[in-house]
Amino acid sequence: MSETAITLTSGAKIYARMTWLRMKRGRIVWAAALLLALPVVYVAALAIAGHWGRGLFDDVCELYFRFLIPFVPALTASGAVAEEIENKTFTFVFARPAPRGSLVLGKLVATTLPALAVIVPSLLVSWLIAHLRFPGDMADTWPHLLRVEFAAVAGLMTFAALAMVIGTVFSRHPIVTVLIYLLLIEAGLGSAPIVINLVAISWHLRNLAELPLPETAFMAFSVPWWASAIVPLVLTPLLTFLATVAVNGAEYRTDR
Amino acid sequence: MSGAFIECEHSAKWYGQIIAVNDVSLSVASGVTGLLGPNGAGKSTLLKMMVGQLRPSKGTVKVLGESVWGNRPLMRRIGYCPEHEGTYEDLTGLEMVTAMTELHGFSRDEARARAEKMFGMVDLTEAMNRRLGEYSKGMRQRAKLAQALAHDPEVIFLDEPLTGCDPLARVRILEVINDLAARGRCVVVSSHVLHEIETMTSQILLMHKGQLRAEGDVHQIRALIDAHPHKVRVECDRPRALAERLVGQEHVVGVTVDGEALVIDTRMPDRLYPAIPEAARASGVYIRALTSPDDNMAAVFKYLTETATS
Numbered sequence: 001m002s003e004t005a006i007t008l009t010s011g012a013k014i015y016a017r018m019t020w021l022r023m024k025r026g027r028i029v030w031a032a033a034l035l036l037a038l039p040v041v042y043v044a045a046l047a048i049a050g051h052w053g054r055g056l057f058d059d060v061c062e063l064y065f066r067f068l069i070p071f072v073p074a075l076t077a078s079g080a081v082a083e084e085i086e087n088k089t090f091t092f093v094f095a096r097p098a099p100r101g102s103l104v105l106g107k108l109v110a111t112t113l114p115a116l117a118v119i120v121p122s123l124l125v126s127w128l129i130a131h132l133r134f135p136g137d138m139a140d141t142w143p144h145l146l147r148v149e150f151a152a153v154a155g156l157m158t159f160a161a162l163a164m165v166i167g168t169v170f171s172r173h174p175i176v177t178v179l180i181y182l183l184l185i186e187a188g189l190g191s192a193p194i195v196i197n198l199v200a201i202s203w204h205l206r207n208l209a210e211l212p213l214p215e216t217a218f219m220a221f222s223v224p225w226w227a228s229a230i231v232p233l234v235l236t237p238l239l240t241f242l243a244t245v246a247v248n249g250a251e252y253r254t255d256r
Numbered sequence: 257m258s259g260a261f262i263e264c265e266h267s268a269k270w271y272g273q274i275i276a277v278n279d280v281s282l283s284v285a286s287g288v289t290g291l292l293g294p295n296g297a298g299k300s301t302l303l304k305m306m307v308g309q310l311r312p313s314k315g316t317v318k319v320l321g322e323s324v325w326g327n328r329p330l331m332r333r334i335g336y337c338p339e340h341e342g343t344y345e346d347l348t349g350l351e352m353v354t355a356m357t358e359l360h361g362f363s364r365d366e367a368r369a370r371a372e373k374m375f376g377m378v379d380l381t382e383a384m385n386r387r388l389g390e391y392s393k394g395m396r397q398r399a400k401l402a403q404a405l406a407h408d409p410e411v412i413f414l415d416e417p418l419t420g421c422d423p424l425a426r427v428r429i430l431e432v433i434n435d436l437a438a439r440g441r442c443v444v445v446s447s448h449v450l451h452e453i454e455t456m457t458s459q460i461l462l463m464h465k466g467q468l469r470a471e472g473d474v475h476q477i478r479a480l481i482d483a484h485p486h487k488v489r490v491e492c493d494r495p496r497a498l499a500e501r502l503v504g505q506e507h508v509v510g511v512t513v514d515g516e517a518l519v520i521d522t523r524m525p526d527r528l529y530p531a532i533p534e535a536a537r538a539s540g541v542y543i544r545a546l547t548s549p550d551d552n553m554a555a556v557f558k559y560l561t562e563t564a565t566s
Contacts, residue, residue: 003332003407006361018355021346021347091309091342092343093359094308094309095331096331096359098359251309251311
């Protein structure tokens, strides 16, 4: 016998590889990658039409932060754990000595890394295209690019963790439930003209990325960018932990 | 541990008002033990409590002397083949069994070697690089068996392992189970078909409506089941041709063609089962699956209950 103790991380690695193998044979991951890369075409078209500079780059960032960053994880991550429950394949994996939390962690890694691998270069390419006409402006706007990239990475991870925890708890209709959350909280409250818009993750991502914020007519106050950075940095591990707790103590029935 | 591999004491499991397993106490030693009962008897729930996927609402469930729920290290010593058909459709059989074996702490190379060996053992080597979504029901059952055995567990739980298997798969699975028993493993096999259990063991646990109704030698209830017509459903390409071959044989009480299946009534299932492949071979019929509908066991339990009442 040459078994070694299976830890949270070693188990997560196996689940991540398994999930990636399955994802790359499906369509969703490729559709998500295409969606995340699509703004590059948009920025190129606008550049040809005569737009340029930070204004153009911020226009493209709107696409990412308003739609793609919240919605792409809903497609890729919400069903990751839920499908194990609904397809009953959890009966195979929970009969192993690997910690159940490694399933959550592995799925999160497998669904987030490919998205990051597309969004980071596509933002960079968009920024380069936006500055093709006046490359000298790059020296002034690269700190903004860094903030945008950081906000995009943090945002994707947070929304993926959020989609996963919602999908774990509401395993029957994971995508629908995540979409309801996104429409009510992120799109609805997030753009409300009162201070309550601060509850939306996307508000903090926009603040972090130095993008225009929705106008707050009542009780407006400014939040420093570093405070907004704390939101995804705290939420991602917290949501992952919650998904792990939900899976750890759960008894799933197979007779439904 | 007192020689028992599995011990349940007053174990019960309920979901709200529904009692799935009701005050079950039992002890299982090495070798093959059949867990017999009609659908809904609580067999699968009891097995899931034994493999740590359900927490007993009451009582204790111990495997190898240890409580199972939340006991991850114990999972190394347990193998579980679930009843449902759900698998990772987009993985190949080899990828799935390798990953499952890795999750026991084996390196990828060793896990793969073990998985390949298991596919050989269940006669599925040629199909191991095909996706599970392309597998027939019998092939899935064998792949599920492979993932349950690749880490060489001491206690193995097989939930309805012969359901939907073609005759060849059935024979191979039975051989594997008998081999495990010969190697001193403890194997618990659930089924709602007495004949299936009989071919593996004489040691049975009889469940009905969540309760353990009897335990001991299978031959005692064998007489009871013989008193009831036993149904066998054969899914094949030409059921009428198969029916022509079987009608008139002394162990066949009646036949019914149901779409692409032939339903045979018999009072001598042990004689009928070997006769089916022979008749199929003689008439050139291709058999896809052999199943024994649940009403066989239900009839016996109905009889048992009525006898007890009267």
